[in-house]
Amino acid sequence: MTHSDSEVVLRTVGLSKKYGRLLALDNLNLEVRRGQVYGFLGPNGSGKTTAIGLMLGVLRPNAGHVELFGLDCRQHLATVLKRTGAIIETPAFYPHLAGRDNLRVFGLLSGEVTRKMIDETLDFVGLGQRGKDKVRTYSLGMKQRLGLAVSLLRDPELVVLDEPTNGLDPAGMREFRGLIKELGRVGKTVFVSSHLLSEVEQMCDHVGIVKGGKMITQGSVSALLHREDGLEIKVTAPDRAVGVLRGIDWVRAIRRHNDHIEIDAPVSRAAELSEALANERIYLAELRPRATSLEEFFLEVTGEGDTA
Ligand SMILES: Nc1ncnc2c1ncn2[C@@H]1O[C@H](COP(=O)(O)OP(=O)(O)O)[C@@H](O)[C@H]1O
Ligand SMILES: [Mg+2]
Structure with a gap:
């Protein structure tokens, strides 16, 4: 396994997806390199969730393919998902269990996760103080951060987040953006979708702009x-x-x-x-x-x- 900065962690090649007669993704090519915080920006209905479903092997493409860590995602799904953390929707937690106990449950489901990993992850998402409180007492922002914690439990190299700030109030959005930037600083590769321009501008270093299932342009935000x-x-x-x-x-x-x-x-x-x-x-x-x-x-x- 190489860790050079230029290593392509996520790539889609000619990716297309139809729902009946609707072409939701049209020959999408994108590339995310190790260490990038990549914003997948497009208006609602532009195909972002579809692309993410294909990346995580939840959907099957009509044409093209996805490579994660240089491996074809459909042929090596279990291997590549072990190295990937994702939230597509806010996971359903057990409301009567404490936040940290929920992490234990999800940790057990996903293999060897130690108490130390759980505590570190809770601290990272800013729930260190609230880990012992029941999830039903959490705000939406806290639940969303607990969801991020689940995706981070096994210390993935790549984190894929589909519109993680949707529905959060401005303070919750700001906290979440801060966490995403922090993930970039600690060396994770992050792929995050959003329909909010200002948000991508604030938290991402790279951006791909998608419209009508087509990639319009991609590059570094500063360029x-x-x-x-x-x-x-x-x-x-x-x-x-x-x-x-x-x-x-x-x-x-x-x-x-x-x-x-x-x-x-x-x-x-x-x-x-x-x-x-x-x-x-x-x-x-x-x-x-x-x-x-x-x-x-x-x-x-x-x-x-x-x-x-
Ligand atoms: N399961 C589905 N069946 C039919 N059409 C769908 C389905 N999922 C998404 N679509 C359509 O595909 C297009 C892309 O949707 P989506 O990937 O959810 O976009 P985004 O996440 O950017 O809002 C939209 O026109 C949407 O209505
Ligand atoms: Mg979506």
């Missing part, structure tokens, strides 16, 4: 947000700056908003740009790659707004 061809500056003398910028042949377009100027130009020429302005005694108060919010980007690529 998708910071396009390589735009700069934004704030200068001391915007009128004169516009004049100077017009004289530079690799500046393709300029848009001025008071003292802010948006420039279509390669980010790699930022230093030259600042030098050209400084030569005319115009000084930069700000210079940055032009950021596109994921929301704006999502709208652009899917032709839809936030479906929250």
